[in-house]
Amino acid sequence: MVRFFVIFLVLLAALFALELTPWAQTHLVIPWTNFLAKVSTAIVTMFDSSVIAEGKVIRSSAGNGFAVSIEAGCNGVEATIVLLAAMLAFPAPWKYRFIGLAIGFVAVQGLNVVRIISLFYLGQWNYTVFEWAHLYVWQALIMLDVLVVWLLWVRRVPPPGDRGAPPPSAPPALAAG
Amino acid sequence: MTGVAARPPRPLLRFVLITLAWLPVTFTVWYVLAPAILMPAELLIRGIARGFLPDLVRAIDSHDSVLSFVTTLRPGSAQAGGELTVDVNMLLYAFGLPLFVALTLAARQRPLWRPLLIGYVALMPFIAWGVIADFLKNIAITAPPLVASQAGFGAGARDMIAFAYQFGALILPAVVPAVAWVLTHRPFLEQLRGAWSARGAR
Numbered sequence: 001m002v003r004f005f006v007i008f009l010v011l012l013a014a015l016f017a018l019e020l021t022p023w024a025q026t027h028l029v030i031p032w033t034n035f036l037a038k039v040s041t042a043i044v045t046m047f048d049s050s051v052i053a054e055g056k057v058i059r060s061s062a063g064n065g066f067a068v069s070i071e072a073g074c075n076g077v078e079a080t081i082v083l084l085a086a087m088l089a090f091p092a093p094w095k096y097r098f099i100g101l102a103i104g105f106v107a108v109q110g111l112n113v114v115r116i117i118s119l120f121y122l123g124q125w126n127y128t129v130f131e132w133a134h135l136y137v138w139q140a141l142i143m144l145d146v147l148v149v150w151l152l153w154v155r156r157v158p159p160p161g162d163r164g165a166p167p168p169s170a171p172p173a174l175a176a177g
Numbered sequence: 178m179t180g181v182a183a184r185p186p187r188p189l190l191r192f193v194l195i196t197l198a199w200l201p202v203t204f205t206v207w208y209v210l211a212p213a214i215l216m217p218a219e220l221l222i223r224g225i226a227r228g229f230l231p232d233l234v235r236a237i238d239s240h241d242s243v244l245s246f247v248t249t250l251r252p253g254s255a256q257a258g259g260e261l262t263v264d265v266n267m268l269l270y271a272f273g274l275p276l277f278v279a280l281t282l283a284a285r286q287r288p289l290w291r292p293l294l295i296g297y298v299a300l301m302p303f304i305a306w307g308v309i310a311d312f313l314k315n316i317a318i319t320a321p322p323l324v325a326s327q328a329g330f331g332a333g334a335r336d337m338i339a340f341a342y343q344f345g346a347l348i349l350p351a352v353v354p355a356v357a358w359v360l361t362h363r364p365f366l367e368q369l370r371g372a373w374s375a376r377g378a379r
Contacts, residue, residue, distance in 0.1 A: 001363070005356065016348055073347045082352055118233065135269060137204065140276040143351035147280075147358075148193055151369070 008089035015081045027070075030056070033075040036109075040116045057115045058120055068116070068122045074134075076112035079142050080105055086150045092157040099151040104146075188372040195283035203282070205273035209244040214274065217265050219244065225309055233328065234281040235260070235318065242267045246312050250320075250327045261324060263315045270307030270345065273354035274300055280358045284365040292361035296354065303353045307345035315341040 010164045018024055033056045041053035041103075050062035059067035072078070083104045088096050123130040207214060219239060226234040227244070238245040243266050250261040277296045288291060317330040317338050330338065359366070 001360070005360070010358075012352065014349065016344060020340065020343060071345070078347045079351075082348070135197075136272040136275075137200070139272055139351055140200065140204075140279075143273075143276060143355055144193070144196065147355050148189065149187060151366075155370075163193070 001114075004089050004091075008085050011085040011088055012082065015085055016078070019077060019081060029072075029077055032077065033070050036075055036113065036116065037070055040113050040120070043113065044117055044120070058116070060124070064124060065163060066120075068120050070116060074112075074116065074119075076109045076142070076153065079108045079112070079146050082143075083108060083146050083149060085126065086146075087153060090154060090157065091160060096153070096157050100149075100156070104149040107144055107149050108142065111142060115142065180337060192283050192369070196279045198215075199279035199282045200275065206280075207271075208268070209237040211237070211268060211271070215242060215271055215304065218267060218271070218301045218308070221301060221305040222308050225305065234294050234312075242271075244308060248314060250324055253323055257329045261316070261320075263312050265311045266313075267306050267308055269311075270304045270350050271300070273303075273350045276351075277354035277358055280354070281361075284358075284362050285364055286365045294360070295361050296357040299357045300353055303345070304347045306341070307350060308352060310338065310342040310345040313338045318342075 004012070019029060034053075037053040037056050037058050041051050041058055044051045048060075050060055052059055052061050056070045057067050058070070059065065084101060087100050087104070092100075119130060119134055119138070122133050222244065223237055226237060233248055233250070234246050235248040235249050238247065243264050246263040246265065248261045248263060252259045252261045274297070277300065278293065281289070281296065282291050286290075317325055317327045317335050320328070
């Protein structure tokens, strides 16, 4: 367990430092954030056609002109990095890591889209509630999501002596490390 | 009448639902009692400022959960009068506390006070990290050049402050409570594993 957490924290710091590099920002983070704004807007326009995306900004083109900008911490990149570090640090076959990360990425980013859309409407309704949800509540919920995804993934990882066997339904590896 | 074997309850789903039910309660208590709950972090911040930043911080005032760092820096040129104050909201770095408490209450691992105490103590230094890094970022990076130059940080130090701030703001407040919870709940996780095994054996 101690070994797992040491590796996890080292990987976390390294991946986060990598994310902050200009190259990663230009080629990964900013395009992803813009894409996220487009996806969120596409979903919202199904029931609210006045919403448009401009880069990382989601804006209401009618009424109050309210807009939210998807900044660092709100694009789900950090949450994905946490999940990636946790899956890489835990002893598991690479196949399980790839599958876990793919499913986990969808789970984290899916909830993050819900966060973005909810904040867009909360901000138009009540700014105090928006601030609360933005700064505290959604941060906790996204981390809870990451924790649950990781626990579900750990359940599926075969124990070290059982590698090569089909995915078990029991979670044998929680005590590893 | 034919009997259908009932499936055992989904332990993780139950745990998540109970956690979600606790979150409004823990967030409310956390917000209302924040000045008292965050007192250890505030004392730690005051100690760090006194011990390591005496040339930059003259005093720290607190109101509600906001710490006002009264600096030795001048708002404009070094010769101009006035003093520069930087406000930092401690809650921004402490939202992991209600999450940790909700997870702990949902796990119901006995004795309850033990993980609560360990988690509470473990989170305080990281809250202090976030607040101090926020203050340093304000005076070294986001302040106007005339102020930043008075702070006297070199390029390397500014890079370190920027990383410490980003890590302390975007990663630590959410990750530390989850790590603390996993570390203090090995018995619960084993119990979860047992329940999963029972479900899988059906």
